[in-house]
Structures are given as C-alpha cells and as structure tokens.
Amino acid sequence: MREDLQQELITIVGSEAVLTDPGDCWPYGYDNSRRHALPQAVVFATRHAQIREIVALCNRRQIPLIARGKGTGTTGATVPDRGGIILSLERMDRILEIDPANRIARVEPGVTNQALQQALQPYGFFWPPDPTSAAICTVGGNLAYNSAGPRAVKYNTPRENTLGLQAVTGAGTEIRTGVITTKGVVGYDLTRLLIGSEGTLAIITEAVLKLTPLPEAKTTFRATYRDMHAAARAVSAIMAQPITPCALEFMDGASLNMVRSYSDLELPDTVGALLMVEVDGPAHGLTESLQAVTEAARVEGVIDIEVANSEQEVDQLWRTRKALSPALRNIAPKKINEDVVVPVSRIPDLISGLAQLSHEYDIQIVNFGHAGNGNIHVNLLTDPDDPEKMARAHECLGRTFDLVLQLGGTLSGEHGVGLEKRDFVDREIEPATLQLMHAIRQQFDPLGILNPGKMLPESHT
Amino acid sequence: MREDLQQELITIVGSEAVLTDPGDCWPYGYDNSRRHALPQAVVFATRHAQIREIVALCNRRQIPLIARGKGTGTTGATVPDRGGIILSLERMDRILEIDPANRIARVEPGVTNQALQQALQPYGFFWPPDPTSAAICTVGGNLAYNSAGPRAVKYNTPRENTLGLQAVTGAGTEIRTGVITTKGVVGYDLTRLLIGSEGTLAIITEAVLKLTPLPEAKTTFRATYRDMHAAARAVSAIMAQPITPCALEFMDGASLNMVRSYSDLELPDTVGALLMVEVDGPAHGLTESLQAVTEAARVEGVIDIEVANSEQEVDQLWRTRKALSPALRNIAPKKINEDVVVPVSRIPDLISGLAQLSHEYDIQIVNFGHAGNGNIHVNLLTDPDDPEKMARAHECLGRTFDLVLQLGGTLSGEHGVGLEKRDFVDREIEPATLQLMHAIRQQFDPLGILNPGKMLPESHT
Structure with missing residues (x-):
C-alpha cells in the first residue's frame, strides 16, 4: 500500500x-x-x-x-x-425515509435486511426479500445479487420490489435510475440492470424500495411423502391452484437421512421427502386458504400432513429443516453448495439425475430448497483436503450444471455468479448475449475498475 | 421506394x-x-x-x-x-406454449393481449397487464411500452410479469435474455432493459410470460366523495391496509361534470369525486376483504358506497366511468391525453395544481385514472384547429410536467414517450443518466436504425 x-x-x-x-x-x-x-x-x-x-x-x-x-x-x-x-458500505446504513402512504422506503445500502424489516414493522409493512442471512446481510448486498429467499415464491425478488436507485458508475458518474412511484416508463430500465450486477457496473448509494403490507396472519404445515416424486407432484398441484403459499420448501431423501443421523428428530423410515409450507393472508379467510393448499398437497404418495396450531408447533415443524444445516456442517464442513433453478415440473428429473451423478461419481448429494420457484440447493459433500476427491466433485458439478441447463433451468436463483460460477456462465448464456453484456459493462466502467473479473467470463471481452 | x-x-x-x-x-x-x-x-x-x-x-x-x-x-x-x-408483427401471432405446471406461456409478439387471456382462461391463469386496448393491442406492443392498466395496482406491469425474451438487436444479433423460471440471476438483466425500450434496442421475437392464477371471485364497489381531497384520503387509507384491490380507479369533479352533461346518468350535485374499486381473491374470504376495503374507503367526506350484488349492478356502477370517454370525444375530439404519475399521497396536490393551471391558461382539464398507482390521466381539452389555443395548451402541458416532477412523479406511467414526450424527458432524467442510455443504445444498435429519434431526446447523443 x-x-x-x-x-x-x-x-x-x-x-x-x-x-x-x-x-x-x-x-x-x-x-x-x-x-x-x-x-x-x-x-x-x-x-x-x-x-x-x-x-x-x-x-x-x-x-x-x-x-x-x-x-x-x-x-x-x-x-x-x-x-x-x-x-x-456497512457504515452507510441509514434508513432515510419510511413513507407508508406511498408504500416506499428510502435507504442507504449498508442497512441490514433485518434492521429494515424491524423499522417497517410498526407501520404494518415489510420488504419481501428474505435471504437466510437477513440478520446480518445488507440491503445493498441483496440488491447486488438480487438475493431472495423462501418468500420469493409469493412476493418475488429485489428486482420486483425496488423502484429506483442512486448510484455512482465505474466511470465516476452519478446516476439516478427509475422512479419513486409504482409505475414509470420514461427511459430505459437501468434499475433492474444494476440489481444483480454484483458491483460490476456501479456502486448503489441509495435505493427506493417498494413495500408490501404485512399479512394479517400466517399458518404453517409440514407434509411428508413416500418419495420425492410424490413431493414434486404436490408442489405442482399447489402451484396450479390460486392460493400461492409464502413458503414452499423441500427436503429430499438424502437431506432427511442426514437429519436422522445427526439429530434426535423422529421421522418414520417411510418418509422419503418433505415439504414445509406456509400460507399467509387476511385472518378471516386463512382457514379456507390453508385447506385449499393442504388439499393440493394431498397427492398420491403423501404420508402425513401436520398443521401447526401454535407458535411452539410451528417451531417444532421447522426443526427438521433447521437441523439440516448443522448436520451438513458436521459431516462436510466445506461442501459445495449450489442454488440451481429448474422449471417446477422438472424437479423430479433434476433429483433423479442428481441421484445418478451421485452414484457415478461416488459423491453424496443432498438437496433441499425453494421448491415453489424450482430453486434447489444442491450440496455436494466432499473432502476439500483431498485433491483427487475435489477434482471428482468439480467434474460432477460441471455435469450438474449441464443437467440443469438441459432441463431448461439456470445456474443460480439467488446466490449469483461471483467467481464460483463465472467459468460456467457461457454454458447458459450465448456468446452474442455475453458480448453485449460486456459492451454494456464498458459503458458504465470504461477502465474496468469495478469488481474486475467477477460475474462475466472474460473470454468474451 | x-x-x-x-x-x-x-x-x-x-x-x-x-x-x-x-x-x-x-x-x-x-x-x-x-x-x-x-x-x-x-x-x-x-x-x-x-x-x-x-x-x-x-x-x-x-x-x-x-x-x-x-x-x-x-x-x-x-x-x-x-x-x-x-x-x-401482427402476423407473427402464435401462442407457442402454455405450461400451467410452470406458470408460463411462450408467445410470439403479434398475439393480441385478449387472445392470450382467452387461451389462458381454461387453464385457470391470466397474464396481468390489461391496457384498455387489450382487445386489439399485441403482447409485443405491451412489452415495448411496458403497458399496464387498472390491474397493475395489485398485479404489476409487464416488467414484473415477463421472465425471458428472444430478440434481434439493431446490430442484427440474435440474443436470448432472462430465464424461463421464476428466479434467475446469471448475467445482467437485459429482459427488463428491452421491456419499455419502444423498439429502439431490439425487436422482440418471442417472450416467456409469467402467469398468475385467476382469482376465484371479484367484487366491485363505487364510492362517491364530496371532493377529491376526500377521495384521495380514501385512496391513501385503502393502500395503507393489507388488502390491495385489483382496481382503484379515480374520477375528478371535472370528469363527473362532463359525464353529467353528456349522459343521462344520475349523479347528485354534491358528488365531487368518485372511486371505482374492485377486490378479488379466494371466494371464501371475499366478503371480509371487501368489508376491509370499504371500511378504509369510508373517510371523512364520503357520500355513498354502493356495492354491486350482480353482474348487472357491476355494469351499472361502471357506467359513469365508461360514459366519460365518449363524452370527452364529443367535446374535444383531439384532447391532449397524458398519463403522468405522482406518489399516491400527492394526488391532491396534483389535482389542485392542475385546477390552478386550468384557470391560468383558461383550458378545461379533466382528470381520471389509476389512483392506486398514482397514475392519473390528465386531459387538456383544446381545439387543435386553433393555433393560438394549441400553443397555450402546450405551454400548459409543460407546466403540468414540471408540477408532476416537482411532486416526485414521472411523465409517463404506461403510455411511454415516443415522439409526444421525447422533448420533455430531459426534465425528468439527468444528462449523465441520459448519456448512459444513449451509450447503451449504441451497443445494441450501432447505426441507429431501430426506431431512430424516438424515446430519448437527441441532444444527449
């Protein structure tokens, strides 16, 4: 220095x-x-x-x-x-304005997702993006990656919940994008272009977020299935009826086995897949909404549907899902964790294909995630200290990505690209489109100083 | 030729x-x-x-x-x-695929909005954008302008309801943008960049649209108010509670007078503003949802709230609103019709400001529109054959735009810019941001052949 x-x-x-x-x-x-x-x-x-x-x-x-x-x-x-x-940007963390009458909040990028939600709560509003790291992660980070979470199945991602931005481009130019209203069609949509661009186009210095009224009530149920084919049928049936749940989370058989081995949770051996479902909305119709969704979840191969009747029972139902992360950390502290997406109807093909790859490469693969969006977290459990095993895991990962793309999917639903997936991006995006992205990048950042080498593979510069 | x-x-x-x-x-x-x-x-x-x-x-x-x-x-x-x-593109009008399990439709640009909705209906889905011209206008046109309509207050605009595009850029390059899944964060968001770009970046040749389940039921009410201040208070109260209506339409006093003069509708003289509200959702909770919204609408200054109890009564309630367009055509066949947006809480300031301008320029101004989005259609009634009057109207229009921007609004919510508003765009978007838009345009269309001279003011090239 x-x-x-x-x-x-x-x-x-x-x-x-x-x-x-x-x-x-x-x-x-x-x-x-x-x-x-x-x-x-x-x-x-x-x-x-x-x-x-x-x-x-x-x-x-x-x-x-x-x-x-x-x-x-x-x-x-x-x-x-x-x-x-x-x-x-962690010290640039002010909430500049909460305007409930117009359903907007104006914030600096360093405010944490949780601090924002807490500030909005008394007004009866929330900002939908809810990554697992919400207690720590910043809104600026959420915007940079277009990070979502379980609620996205009903309430969408930052791109659908942000109205306008203030930013400094890589060229040092101050720009304002979008509007502060819920409609606006003047000029090109630079707001969504910046969201998800991982700090390669501009530094976001202020954001106008679109707020959503807090639902009056929420109810939770857990559905267990014979196998993931049955669970996937349930996911499709749930998404085909008009009540969209606000969480529709999935665990496959391998995930359940992991939890069985590393916790004292009792889960019958017959259970081969599990869904955690949350339904929210006005209190008055919630019982009927819940009934419509549980009805849809009751497909051939269902074993049990348990509805929580108290906060305590909600926690109890989530225990299986929450036991998974510590169990995974225990067995494989440096697992490869991907967040691929496939069309909801192709989830069974993805899980079957992954089982085959698991067998072929002799790697344990554990899958769970946001089934309502087809956004599955694929975890390859390997030993980072064993170069041979790591090489095998990386080959398997490449095959996983090919499988995802073949099923009409995408390499990332919410984690983004960064360095981890950069060299796989050209399997998803065609050269001409990548070239255009590079050309756009150059308009924002002619000298390429902003986060160089991230997100876009360089061969297409 | x-x-x-x-x-x-x-x-x-x-x-x-x-x-x-x-x-x-x-x-x-x-x-x-x-x-x-x-x-x-x-x-x-x-x-x-x-x-x-x-x-x-x-x-x-x-x-x-x-x-x-x-x-x-x-x-x-x-x-x-x-x-x-x-x-x-009107002959390129095929619906290529409807995939209810994944809530998507793949269409060519020339299909009309209505033909699409009719094809989706048997599957229990719809595509939210609903411009008034839905029977005639094409999905490609909806995407080019990011056209919305009354439903946008609950279901948003094409940008939030489109997943991916296939297009040919002005350079003749074939590109694919976005994904076919409801999540995806690989590469820059070119999908929303093309949506609303009015044919200046690329020709959209195919679109993957995100579908929404048709609500089970819908109910309609009309609320009349002493004046637009009372109506605006009701709009704010409605938008502050958790049940978002699927239409929240507004007519001001001038609109009502017009209808009074040109139709046989009976509307008490005390009524100075009117809201048309629709609430949809699951059938089971609709009565309670309706009650929550009518409750919110019952602010100081309310005169009457009439809920429709049959299809016939729905039509009856909409008659006032529907009588307006013919009345307007009658009195001013070539009115200047704008679709400005202001934050919902600033609607009263907009209407008051417009009343002042109307007085100052001696021009009748009639306002109605999508109050829930703050998207007000401002109609300046003038005589296109009188150059002096037209000059006055244009000056008044400029002042209207300044007022809108001063209130934190935008020049267009759904009509777009084209030629009509092009020369006003630089009042809303700063030079540096406009320059960036021009630079982006050049990456898509280096020779500037696609719809040259539209949307962006040229001084910033």
Whole structure:
C-alpha cells in the first residue's frame, strides 16, 4: 500500500475510515465462499460524495474497487482476488425515509435486511426479500445479487420490489435510475440492470424500495411423502391452484437421512421427502386458504400432513429443516453448495439425475430448497483436503450444471455468479448475449475498475 | 421506394408480405396519437429468421426500421416520421406454449393481449397487464411500452410479469435474455432493459410470460366523495391496509361534470369525486376483504358506497366511468391525453395544481385514472384547429410536467414517450443518466436504425 494512496483515501473519508494494516484488512478479504484474498486497503464510506471521489481515485490509479456489504455472499463476488480496495458500505446504513402512504422506503445500502424489516414493522409493512442471512446481510448486498429467499415464491425478488436507485458508475458518474412511484416508463430500465450486477457496473448509494403490507396472519404445515416424486407432484398441484403459499420448501431423501443421523428428530423410515409450507393472508379467510393448499398437497404418495396450531408447533415443524444445516456442517464442513433453478415440473428429473451423478461419481448429494420457484440447493459433500476427491466433485458439478441447463433451468436463483460460477456462465448464456453484456459493462466502467473479473467470463471481452 | 429494395424484402418474406403502394402503406403510418407519416414499405414477418434478415438489410442500406404491433400506442412511437420500413408483427401471432405446471406461456409478439387471456382462461391463469386496448393491442406492443392498466395496482406491469425474451438487436444479433423460471440471476438483466425500450434496442421475437392464477371471485364497489381531497384520503387509507384491490380507479369533479352533461346518468350535485374499486381473491374470504376495503374507503367526506350484488349492478356502477370517454370525444375530439404519475399521497396536490393551471391558461382539464398507482390521466381539452389555443395548451402541458416532477412523479406511467414526450424527458432524467442510455443504445444498435429519434431526446447523443 503506497503511502500517498493511503493519504488520498484519508483525505476523502478521514483516518478513522481507512484500514491498511494487513491484519486489519484480513477479515475484509473473505466472503462466505471461504475464498480469501488480502485487499490493499479497506475504506468505509458514509456519504454519496465520498464514493464519487473514491471511484475517481481508483480510475486515476487504475485500482480495482470492490463494494462490500457484510460479506455473506457465497460466490466470492466480494473477494479481492486481483487486489485493490474494499469499499465497505456497512457504515452507510441509514434508513432515510419510511413513507407508508406511498408504500416506499428510502435507504442507504449498508442497512441490514433485518434492521429494515424491524423499522417497517410498526407501520404494518415489510420488504419481501428474505435471504437466510437477513440478520446480518445488507440491503445493498441483496440488491447486488438480487438475493431472495423462501418468500420469493409469493412476493418475488429485489428486482420486483425496488423502484429506483442512486448510484455512482465505474466511470465516476452519478446516476439516478427509475422512479419513486409504482409505475414509470420514461427511459430505459437501468434499475433492474444494476440489481444483480454484483458491483460490476456501479456502486448503489441509495435505493427506493417498494413495500408490501404485512399479512394479517400466517399458518404453517409440514407434509411428508413416500418419495420425492410424490413431493414434486404436490408442489405442482399447489402451484396450479390460486392460493400461492409464502413458503414452499423441500427436503429430499438424502437431506432427511442426514437429519436422522445427526439429530434426535423422529421421522418414520417411510418418509422419503418433505415439504414445509406456509400460507399467509387476511385472518378471516386463512382457514379456507390453508385447506385449499393442504388439499393440493394431498397427492398420491403423501404420508402425513401436520398443521401447526401454535407458535411452539410451528417451531417444532421447522426443526427438521433447521437441523439440516448443522448436520451438513458436521459431516462436510466445506461442501459445495449450489442454488440451481429448474422449471417446477422438472424437479423430479433434476433429483433423479442428481441421484445418478451421485452414484457415478461416488459423491453424496443432498438437496433441499425453494421448491415453489424450482430453486434447489444442491450440496455436494466432499473432502476439500483431498485433491483427487475435489477434482471428482468439480467434474460432477460441471455435469450438474449441464443437467440443469438441459432441463431448461439456470445456474443460480439467488446466490449469483461471483467467481464460483463465472467459468460456467457461457454454458447458459450465448456468446452474442455475453458480448453485449460486456459492451454494456464498458459503458458504465470504461477502465474496468469495478469488481474486475467477477460475474462475466472474460473470454468474451 | 427503390425497386431493388422491394425485391430484397420480397426475397426475405415473400410478395404477400410486402406493401409498397402508398395507399396500402398509409394506414401503417398512424398510431393512436393521430400523428402520421408514410413509410417507404410495410413488411410482415412471421419468423425469427426473417427478422434477422430484415435488420441486416436495413443496416446495409441504413434505412430506419420501426417495429409495430397493432398501432394502438398513443405517443407516435411507431410513426415513421423519418421514413423507413414498418415491420408489422401482427402476423407473427402464435401462442407457442402454455405450461400451467410452470406458470408460463411462450408467445410470439403479434398475439393480441385478449387472445392470450382467452387461451389462458381454461387453464385457470391470466397474464396481468390489461391496457384498455387489450382487445386489439399485441403482447409485443405491451412489452415495448411496458403497458399496464387498472390491474397493475395489485398485479404489476409487464416488467414484473415477463421472465425471458428472444430478440434481434439493431446490430442484427440474435440474443436470448432472462430465464424461463421464476428466479434467475446469471448475467445482467437485459429482459427488463428491452421491456419499455419502444423498439429502439431490439425487436422482440418471442417472450416467456409469467402467469398468475385467476382469482376465484371479484367484487366491485363505487364510492362517491364530496371532493377529491376526500377521495384521495380514501385512496391513501385503502393502500395503507393489507388488502390491495385489483382496481382503484379515480374520477375528478371535472370528469363527473362532463359525464353529467353528456349522459343521462344520475349523479347528485354534491358528488365531487368518485372511486371505482374492485377486490378479488379466494371466494371464501371475499366478503371480509371487501368489508376491509370499504371500511378504509369510508373517510371523512364520503357520500355513498354502493356495492354491486350482480353482474348487472357491476355494469351499472361502471357506467359513469365508461360514459366519460365518449363524452370527452364529443367535446374535444383531439384532447391532449397524458398519463403522468405522482406518489399516491400527492394526488391532491396534483389535482389542485392542475385546477390552478386550468384557470391560468383558461383550458378545461379533466382528470381520471389509476389512483392506486398514482397514475392519473390528465386531459387538456383544446381545439387543435386553433393555433393560438394549441400553443397555450402546450405551454400548459409543460407546466403540468414540471408540477408532476416537482411532486416526485414521472411523465409517463404506461403510455411511454415516443415522439409526444421525447422533448420533455430531459426534465425528468439527468444528462449523465441520459448519456448512459444513449451509450447503451449504441451497443445494441450501432447505426441507429431501430426506431431512430424516438424515446430519448437527441441532444444527449
């Protein structure tokens, strides 16, 4: 880290907001992919104008600039593998405005998802995106990855729940995109272009979010099935009737076995797949809505449907699902965790195909996820310290992606691309379309300083 | 029209699909803005490959190419004011696939909105966008303008209801954007970038639409108010509670007077504003949902709330609203009809401001529209044959736009920009952002053949 660069950064944000000591910078080189690279510096911005100056500085010196929320991403998208400066937005965390009459909130990127939800709750509203990391992750990160969660099946993703943005492009230009109203068709839609662009086009400095009224009531049930074919039939039947659940989560047989081995939960041996379903809405019609959804869930091969009648029973029903993550960590601390998507009707083909790959490569594969969106988390359990096994796992992963694409799916539903999937992107997106994406990137960031090498495979530059 | 150009077009699509006689071409020079310009030729494509060849031809010869659905647009966006070829997509109208299990439909751009809805109905699904012209307008046109309608307040616009596109860029490159699943975060979001781009980036040749289950039941009520302040309070109260109506339409005092003068409807003189509200959902809870919404509508200043108890009563309630368009046509056949948007809470400020402008410019202004989105159709009644009056109306229009922007709004909620609003766009979008839009346009269409001069003001090229 050259002294004068450090000095320039301090001039912009003050000495309290610049880290250059490698020990201090170290934790900012990680994300949840467990990749790591040491940045040259970490700088904490708190104001829009500072970001403009930092971007200008990085352009002058041609230094990579990597925007970072709380580092909960799983793809290495915020890991500074080419060095450069980490722009931490965690201190730029104000909720600038909550306007219930217009169903909007205006926020800075560093506010956590949970802090936002808590602030909205007294007004009777929420912001739909609900990644598992909601307690820690930032809204800016949610926007960067278009992160969703279980609720997306009913309430969609950040792209459908964001109205406008303020941002600084890679060229250092301040732009405003979109509107603050729920309709608006003037100019090109740069809002959605920035959402999901993983910090490669612009740094989002402010967002106008579209709020949804909190449902009056919610009810939960668990349905167990003979096998995943039966569970998949239930998913299709549920999605074909008019009451869309607000969570429709799936666990396959391998997931259930894992939970059986690593917890004291009692789950009959006959159960080969499980659905966790939540239905929300106005209190008055909820019983009937629940009945319509359980009815749809009662397909051939169903074993049991248990409806929770109290908060305690809700927790009880979720225990199986919640026991899975610790069990997985226990058996395979460095599992390969993907979040592929296939059309809902192709879930059985995906799970069958994965069983075959599991057999062929002698790798245990555990599947669970957001069935209502066809968004399945595929976990390849392998030993990261065994290079031979890792090579095998990576070959298997490549075959998994091919299977997903062959079924009409996509490589990622909510985790994004980052470094982890970058070299697979050209299996999904054709060269001409990729070239166009690179050309667009260049309009935003001509010198390529923003998060270089992430998201788009480079061969198409 | 040079002979060899005609011959080249015939080679691509066949002689039955090319018009060059000015008499035949004439009707394709209009849209619903009543602007007109004669194209050099009209060509009807039916296949993706033909469109690629037509775009290549227009690039070679540097001829403008203007995609057109059924010409129901209101902004002149499909009027060939610089000459060129009209690419009519009305014969490319197949519904390629309806897949209820995955809640998607794959369609060609020329299918009409209504034909699509009719085909989806037996499966228990619909596609939410519902412009007034649904019986005639095409899905391709809906995508080009991001056209919505009353249902948008609950079900959103084409951007939130489209998953992926196939298109030919202005450079003649075939691209595929998005996914066919309800989640997907690989690559930049080109789908929403193309939606609303008014044929200036690419020609959409196929779309994968996201379907919504048809609600089981719907109920309608009409609420009358002392004045628009009371009606606006009701709109805010309705939007602040959790049951979102599927239509929340507004008529101001001037609209009601117009209806009073030109129809035999009985509307007490005390009524100064009116809301038409529709609530849909599962049949079982509809009575309670309706009650929640009527409760919210019962604000200070309410005169009457009438709930329809039969299809006949629904028609009866809508009569006031439906009498407005003929009344308007009667009094001012060439009214200036805008579709501005303001935050819902600012509707009273907009209506008051418009009343002031109406007085100042001595122009009758009639307002109605989609109150739940703050999307108000502002109608300036003027005499197009009187240049002095027209000049005054245009000045008033400029002031209207300034008012809208000052209230945090946008110049268009669903009609788009085309030629009508092009020269006002830079009042809403800042120069740096406009420049970026132009730069993006150039990546799609380097020679600028696709609908040149539309949507973006040219000074920023």
